Amino acid sequence: MKDMSDTKPMILTVAERIDDRGDIMQLTLTGDGPLPAFAAGAHVDLLVETPEGPLWRQYSLCGDPAETGCYRLGILKDPASRGGSAALHQLLRAGETVHVEGPRNHFPLAPDAERSVLFGGGIGVTPMLAMARELHAAGAEFTLHYATRSAARTAFLDLIATLPFRDRIVLHHDDGGAAGPLDLARDLPPPAPGTHLYVCGPQGFMDWVIGAAETAGYPGTRIHREYFSAEVDTGGAGFEVECAQSGVTVTVGPEDTIAKALARAGVKIEVKCEEGICGTCVTDVIEGGIDHRDQFLTEEEREDGDQICACCSRASGAKLVLDL
Ligand code: FES
Known part of the structure; x- marks a missing residue:
């Protein structure tokens, strides 16, 4: 089951950095004591300051879940990325600190696997x-x-x-x-x-x-x-989004996203990856068909039709009513 729990932000220190083969750096992050526990498959979010502004990027934990004193990650310096990994490679030297959220687990081991x-x-x-x-x-x-x-x-x-x-x-x-x-x-x-x-x-x-x-x-x-990343096409026909709690209604244009249109109207949906993979922006849908563009929701969750990744997915009809 996906872990969508809220977690507290932390400031962690780079205790060790190893520049490994293939433009991958291994990082060991530590805090003042034991860190929140995680199960295999979990990731943490790292805050990256780039010239274009702050970004949150998700990185899987590769260390031993039984080891409570540190988080171990591997970060590829990806020339195709939007600048997050390159900035981290430049900034995160041993002794530097970084804002971290998590861990969260969207990729757990199945307990019944033989x-x-x-x-x-x-x-x-x-x-x-x-x-x-x-x-x-x-x-x-x-x-x-x-x-x-x-x-x-x-x-x-x-x-x-x-x-x-x-x-x-x-x-x-x-x-x-x-x-x-x-x-x-x-x-x-x-x-x-x-x-x-x-x-x-x-x-x-x-x-x-x-x-x-x-x-x-x-x-x-x-x-x-x-x-880790997805090529997502967020465009399509325009539609209307109504927020049931606040009463705000916006039009989402062909090149727009629900999250951006609502942000302009003062309704904030938290986003991180903005490409439909992290699940941060998942919002409950009360009414209307959904054109899912994300990689986050499972087939079963899509069939239920009551959640949408607001950073990239769209309405399949003229209107969506969200529980906001
Ligand atoms: S912000 Fe990551 S899935 Fe929407």
């Missing part, structure tokens, strides 16, 4: 490392497939070499590696009841693994996914 198969593409391995630690501690059956372009650009190799369950981690590099490139015809197990898949990585990697799993017969409830 076998877990984890697919991490590139930086998508970060939540998988925490999952592997938790599964190993529980004595559970699992395999982690870690796919990257080349060994020379693969982060966490030094860490993996020290893990007691390193024989459960299969390294795949497009240019070779011990196991060769990830081959889903070989590496995706048949969809036996009790087998759960976990997928995280770039969008193309996610689409490939999820598509193969669906074709193989896995139900959506056993394909767990976490998106």
